[in-house]
Amino acid sequence: MMKIYALCAAALVCCLASCGSIQTLTFDQLCPATVNFPEQVKNIAVVNNMPAIPEAKRTLLTLGDMNGNGKRSAEMLASALADSKYFNQVxxxxxxxxxxxxxxxxxxxxxxxxxxAKELDADAIFSLDQVNIHTERDEIFYPGLPGTWSVIKAKVTPVLSLYIPGRERPMNIIAKTDSLQWDAGMAPSDRQMQEEAASFSAYMLTHMLVPYWKQAQRVYFGGGCVEMRDAAVCVNENDWQGAYDLWKSLYEQTKSKKLKVRAAINLALASEMQGDLPQAEKWLKEIEEKVVPGSDEDVVRKFYAEQLAGRLKDFSHLNTQMGRFGNNF
Incomplete structure (x- = not known):
């Protein structure tokens, strides 16, 4: 139910964003990885532990199950981890x-x-054990199209075991399944499919192993009075302290309940953008009982509260993972 609500709220916010008083904001947000590594794990080695496979076809695509190319998959995973700059050496x-x-x-x-570990001077071994690829043909129907759309779907499942020297068993085994899709007339060959799977596996696993950036979206109120419009200019200039000061002054001085609620929602956003998530949560709670149910302000507050709750939940994990950099993020 919460996912359905979040989608509905997001749709409503998109509709509200068409109003002149509501502005959208897109920014890069650092997200935590699934796995936490001790700070002493600084150098890691990616090893190809996948089964041997025959050379893949260059002109045909085989439907069903196939194994990925171990050498290529390991290379792309190592490259993606090196690009993240999370570990000292890969x-x-x-x-x-x-x-x-x-x-x-x-x-x-x-x-x-x-x-x-001794030969590669590594604190941990990342053993790429499998990249399973399952391909199938499917017919998709979209309203408005005269017929079905023939596609090739590929489910890609990489399996990675994480080892620390001195332990008898892996410290963790991670696996994830996700899908790729092509128009049936433009489907790759087995050889190309293995290349796509190698790249896709590296992308999936890297997001589970190291913190990563993703685009996030917020909305805020940017009109209705001079202070709101001036603060919106500060936001466009990335001057969040200036915007915070204007919204705080408006919140304290206005007698309009609507403007007070809007200012508080904006103050929550300014607090988040300056890294103070607990203060952002306080601002949303401050006006929880003052919002008119079903109003534009109610929809924006609920949507933002959902986004903020998810980020607060992740923040302790992110702090732990970024501790090796002095939490400088």
């Missing part, structure tokens, strides 16, 4: 550790992990 061993053609996962022994 090494790679793309030579196949798993010489069998078996499709099941092969668990590295403690001796293998210790030897790899």
């Amino acid at each position: 090494m790679i061993c793309d030579s196949a550790l798993n010489e069998t053609s078996m499709s099941g996962r092969r668990v590295l022994t403690m001796q293998e992990v210790t030897q790899l």
Whole structure:
């Protein structure tokens, strides 16, 4: 129900944004990874532990299950992790550790992990065990089209085991499944599919392993009085303290309940943009009982409260993960 509500609220906010008094704001937001690593894990090594596979077809696409290219998948994962600049060093061993053609996962022994860590000067070993690709043809119907649309869908599932030297078992095993889709007439070959899967797997796994940036959207009230319009100019100039001061003055001096509520919602946003999420939450609670149910202000406040709650929930994880940089984000 909460997801449905969030989608409905987002749709309503998009409609409200067409009004002159409501402005939209898009910014890059740092999100936490799924896995937390101790700060002493500074150098990591990505190893190819995927089963051996025959050379993929260059001109045909095989429907059904296939394994990804271990060498290419390991290279792209290592490259993505290096680009994130989260670890001091990212090494790679793309030579196949798993010489069998078996499709099941092969668990590295403690001796293998210790030897790899020593040879690669790594604090942790990231063993890429599988990249499973399942392709199928599907017919999609969209209202307004005269017929169905033929597509090729590919479900990609990478499996990665995380090892610390001295431990008998992996500290964590992560896996994720997501889908890619092509027009049936433009479907890639098996060889191209493995390349796409390697890139897609690196993208999925990196977001689970290190903090990442995503675009977030907020709305705020930018009209109705001179102070609101002046503060909107400050927002456009990225002067959040200036906007905060104008909205705070308006909140304290206005006798209009509507303007007071709008100023408080904007003050919550200014607090968030300056990194003070608890203060943003306080501003939203300050006017919780003052908002007229069903009003524009009510829709914006509920939408923003949902976004802020999600960010507050993630913030402790993000603080832990960014501790190695002195929480400088």
